[in-house]
Amino acid sequence: MAEIVSLTEAVERAIRDGDAVAMEGFTHLIPFAAGHEVIRQRRRDLTLIRMTPDLIYDQLIGAGCARKLIFSWGGNPGVGSLHRFRDAVENSWPVPLEIEEHSHAGMANRYVAGASGLPFAVLRGYNGTDLYRLETLNDHSGGAWGGRPPRSQQSHGAGPTIKPITCPFTGETLTAVSAVRPDVAVVHAQRADRSGNVQLWGITGVQKEAVLASARSVVTVEEIVDELDPRPGAVVLPGWTVTFVARVKGGAHPSYALGYSVRDNDYYVAWDAIARERETFTRWLDELCSPGGGDPPQTPPGHGGAARPPMPPGAPLRGAI
């Protein structure tokens, strides 16, 4: 049964240095507050897994928390590049970042395999792409594609993660992708009840699969209620599938929680200027890690709340894109 604890305690107890951590939320319900707590607790050598590493992973990567990233699309949605991610890949700053790259369909199926307790999933995909070629050559012994040497790791080691497989019924050649089995899943949801049953709705992405594929989980919620009345299209994670629940109102900001908050689009635009240079990013990071820094806003954006990233003095706000 899930334990209801503070966010600080949940992160302290669930996430260790070197863990493989999947923070999921497909453009909605992104667990920003939990990610910021991981930065404040200075976790290191994490393998970060996420289909769409956007601002939250840009922040974790820039803060030096990650040694490897497993992903399928890394950008600032509607704005542009992730500058900290690019700086890590292109210049190894602040530390080198190993990457393992997939398509969305491949990543989604890797989570499905993990949740299903299977070693791999099957799909029609990757044929003819260099993603496939890269993984086929990916013996992590260097070579044309600059693969890195193997590093022993709990669940995500060396070797290809995409391989051909023959259908035993038709003989057709399909594509197999290896399961992802994170140590910890971190997600944000609208609500939980006092037994730790979790309910989320709207765009629910791959969160259910991420939690079920992981050994442990941390779920932040907008509110804890006596009873979870039904919502159309809701996903329910029974409390016995969840390790820790922490109430963090606004914990998805600048992303949103349908029915509770709206996306703070200005933050995404402002982040571009902050993340562009190491110096402005480092100031942002110092402020996040200072006492009381980076707490989620207590009122929704657009309602006069503190719905902005800590802004370095003089950082320009780029105009509408």
Place this chain on the structure above:
Amino acid sequence: MTYTADEMMTVSGARALRDGMTCFVGIGLPSSAANLARATHAPSLVLIYESGTIGAKPDRLPLSIGDGMLAETADAVVSVPEIFNYWLQPGRIDVGFLGAAQIDKFGNINTTVIGGDYGNPKVRLPGAGGAPEIAASCREVIVVVRQSHRSFVERVDFVTSVGYGSGPGDRERLGLTGAGPKKIITDLGVLEPDPETLEFTMTGVYPGVSASAAKERAGWDLAIAAEPEIIAAPTPAELEALRLFQGTRARSHQ
């Protein structure tokens, strides 16, 4: 009415979609064009986004593929594994509408890395997202991309999503079920694959665009149709609808 090259491109993209089609919509330029089509000649166009929203009916331009408005107006909202496995993979969707950072003469798309090598690229791009399987499994694909020496290359630095591979027969050999890219829509005109060689050929140009200008803005010896169609300028209704969308998008940032 005067208009910009980008507006012409978006209008041209919208015109490529027919009413009643099902369309898997990529982020950025394709989303603008698909929403414009729905607002003008194709009110029954079914917009499908990889965030799992099927039949979204946004009344302003969504800022991201996970905009709350898409979920609130959709016929159905499904999980990400489901959108790819049940909806895209079996070939149910008529047209995949994609953008590109680089595209080559066989319509292969790169959104991964440019320059250097993979381990040490000159430019790191966002990566694949849903595009490889959209390009493989939609019945056909339309690409919207601004045309330049940098974006139009002889051979892409990295094949993120397959067009016609290295030419005729490749899609069949690779087992890709969709027919592949049927149009590349740029800010200069429209390209279509040559029926024999599958090499993309400029078959239409916008008013005032010369064949030599189109040739100059391509990194390969771009073939131009003998008599390229002169594509009609945007109508006042098209421009009005587009600007209304863009206005609402700009306002939603304030």
